[in-house]
Amino acid sequence: MSSLSKKWFVIINPTSGNGKSKKKWPEIKQLLELHGFEFEFVFTEYSGHSVLLVQEAIDNNFMNIICVGGDGTLHNIVNGIMSQNKILSKNIHVGMIPIGTGNDWVKTHHIPMTIKSAIETIFKGNILTQDIGKIELLNKNSIPVYFNNLAGIGFDAYVANKVHKYKYLGPLAYLFGAIIGLFSFKKFNAIVSVESHKYSNKNLMILVGLCKYSGGGMRLTQNPDPFDGLFDISIAQNLSKIEIIKNLGRLFNGKIVFNKKVTTLKAAAIDIELIENGALFAQADGEIIGSGGFKATIIPKAFTFYC
Numbered sequence: 424m425s426s427l428s429k430k431w432f433v434i435i436n437p438t439s440g441n442g443k444s445k446k447k448w449p450e451i452k453q454l455l456e457l458h459g460f461e462f463e464f465v466f467t468e469y470s471g472h473s474v475l476l477v478q479e480a481i482d483n484n485f486m487n488i489i490c491v492g493g494d495g496t497l498h499n500i501v502n503g504i505m506s507q508n509k510i511l512s513k514n515i516h517v518g519m520i521p522i523g524t525g526n527d528w529v530k531t532h533h534i535p536m537t538i539k540s541a542i543e544t545i546f547k548g549n550i551l552t553q554d555i556g557k558i559e560l561l562n563k564n565s566i567p568v569y570f571n572n573l574a575g576i577g578f579d580a581y582v583a584n585k586v587h588k589y590k591y592l593g594p595l596a597y598l599f600g601a602i603i604g605l606f607s608f609k610k611f612n613a614i615v616s617v618e619s620h621k622y623s624n625k626n627l628m629i630l631v632g633l634c635k636y637s638g639g640g641m642r643l644t645q646n647p648d649p650f651d652g653l654f655d656i657s658i659a660q661n662l663s664k665i666e667i668i669k670n671l672g673r674l675f676n677g678k679i680v681f682n683k684k685v686t687t688l689k690a691a692a693i694d695i696e697l698i699e700n701g702a703l704f705a706q707a708d709g710e711i712i713g714s715g716g717f718k719a720t721i722i723p724k725a726f727t728f729y730c
């Protein structure tokens with residue numbers, strides 16, 4: 424394995440998977456040692472800590488990172504990689520040991536869910552490089568936020584903000600959060616600009632996808648390809664509560680995009696301007712990143728991972 428000559432930096436989010444990462448760490452550590460990985464490891468201490476840990480690791484010449492956690496931990500690792508200037512982002516390689524709740528990103532790339540197979544995948548050393556999305560929120564002078572899976576505004580972010588309460592339910596937490604959220608969420612007016620087209624509608628949610636799955640296995644965009652330099656966009660308009668409940672199965676099998684109230688597009692950039700309700704949450708990879716409209720642009724082939 425070429426990786427034997429590499430120094431690895433392992434980041435463990437002890438809260439991921441409702442505490443499973445912490446419990447499983449001794450087993451993971453032993454397997455990494457058995458495979459001959461030379462590594463240093465750190466447990467995150469607070470939400471978002473991985474961003475800083477990655478920046479420091481790259482500053483200390485680590486170019487191989489292993490994520491032990493879920494989609495939120497990986498999102499923070501991606502943000503650490505994308506926000507540093509020392510090394511071209513695609514030259515930092517990330518291995519994933521998925522111990523989250525939803526584990527949505529790994530499903531697109533068929534990265535194994537079991538610890539042993541995930542470690543073997545990293546050990547084999549095959550890599551791929553996918554596109555990354557860059558978000559600039561419109562309502563504050565915020566630093567850019569990067570995403571590797573899917574970002575959105577509206578109902579999906581509303582659910583993402585509530586779902587942590589139900590994480591003890593595992594992947595079902597997202598479905599449960601969505602059903603509960605249906606009764607209190609208010610649809611919103613927005614102008615969506617994609618290339619020279621403008622879409623002005625009342626919306627349930629607007630999704631900007633790179634990979635296939637979100638919300639614990641839901642498929643809300645039509646045909647995302649993380650390698651084609653384009654976002655897969657879904658604008659879900661004024662669907663009623665009854666229509667959503669009737670279509671619950673279609674949220675998971677991808678057929679929701681064929682509903683006549685869902686517009687699907689492919690583009691390298693999108694602007695979402697809210698007409699009212701500027702306090703609406705926005706999410707990236709399931710993490711709440713702030714509120715209000717945003718501009719998203721694609722950065723082709725920017726993130727390299729073991730698969």
Ligand SMILES: Nc1ncnc2c1ncn2[C@@H]1O[C@H](COP(=O)(O)OP(=O)(O)OP(=O)(O)O)[C@@H](O)[C@H]1O
Nearest residue numbers: 440467468469470471493494495496523524525526
């Ligand atoms: N030490 C910590 N204490 C509290 N929160 C933390 C800590 N370290 C990381 N976090 C936060 O925990 C959140 C959830 O992590 P993560 O997404 O990896 O697990 P999960 O929610 O179980 O999985 P998934 O996103 O796949 O459903 C992230 O927002 C991350 O910033």
